[in-house]
Amino acid sequence: MKILLIGERGQLAWELIRTLMPIGEIYPVDFPQFDISDKTQIRDTVKAVAPDIIINASAYTNVDLAETEKEKAMAINADGPGWLAAACASKKIPLIHYSTDFVFDGTKNTPYVEIDQPNPINIYGLSKWKGEQAIQQETGAALIFRLAWLYSMRGNSFVTKFLEWAKKYETIRVVDDQIGNPTWARFVAEATATVLSQAIATEMLLYDWFTEKKGIYHLTSNGEASRYDWACEIYKNTPNKENLFVKEIKPAKTVDFPAPAQRPAYSSLDCWKVKSSFMISVPSWENQLKKSLFFFNL
Ligand SMILES: NC(=O)c1ccc[n+]([C@@H]2O[C@H](COP(=O)([O-])OP(=O)(O)OC[C@H]3O[C@@H](n4cnc5c(N)ncnc54)[C@H](OP(=O)(O)O)[C@@H]3O)[C@@H](O)[C@H]2O)c1
Secondary structure, three states, X not given: OEEEEEOOOOHHHHHHHHHHOOOOEEEEEOOOOOOOOOHHHHHHHHHHHOOOEEEEOOOOOOOOHHHOOHHHHHHXXXXXXHXXXXXXXXXXXXXXXXXXXXXXXXXXXXXXXXXXXXXXXXXXXXHHHHHHHHHHHHOOOXXXXXXXXXXXXXXXXXXXXXXXXXXXXXXXXXXXXXXXXXXXXXXXXXXXHHHHHHHHHOOOOHHHHHHXXXXXXXXXXXXXXXXXXXXXXXXXXXXXXXXXXXXXXXXXXXXXXXXXXOOOOEOOEOOHHHHHHHOOOOOEHHHHHHHHHOOOOO
């Protein structure tokens, strides 16, 4: 099976490449050789690779910069995925795409379910929501996984940033009024592999199976935390703590750190649908974090 994977150098794609290797032949592409905001490149690449499935792990993910680079964020997160979905539909290729908890405004106080109404409060969230809609308009064979608070041991995630701060500062202040689901990119990659294995194992054509399963699914680790809780748990589970300089982690408020983009105060996602549809077991965020930290070299 040929898998066209877009966004090769991203933190999720890195995990996908390693996890999906036993399932198929992966054709990874990334900017600038492949630009998802270029309709012609999408068409030519899909034609040249002729994949059995396309996985889009690319995105414009700089939440604050998106406020001033609105057109770019929209082109990469909304227009490009729509064109990709159109190319998929014309060649009957199923699509896996990832979206975000930031499509919600954060005013709920119980986990968001898939049928809750999105109401993004920043450009990044808006662009990702428009991407979901564009895909669903263009193809009837796409799975869209909404992720949240994604981290890995590479790239610019909260975990890697916190560990960098912890090597430099004695006191770190972290907000305790933003609640979400810290989610290890490896878990998302493994869940994607589980879904794909199920698709391959059926007697159905891949495209028909995706048509039957199409839709939005929330996919995160189990349990919610504030960013402050998350920071404390990272510190607690970091091996080789002697290399850290930090002595104290203090709770703070979002208003203490003015930023260009507003963040939802509460964006925890309910994963019942993905669990029941694909028999995916969703581990606790604490358990995943502990495992992931073994792979981090201080
Ligand atoms: N990170 C999070 O906390 C989070 C939370 C919820 C959902 N998500 C979603 O999860 C998915 C994976 O996120 P991630 O954290 O792995 O993202 P990431 O690490 O930022 O990787 C995104 C990749 O897309 C590439 N890219 C950017 N513009 C492109 C373009 N025009 N054409 C082709 N590729 C382009 C990037 O290349 P460059 O590095 O060269 O820009 C990068 O390799 C995304 O859909 C994201 O919206 C992420």
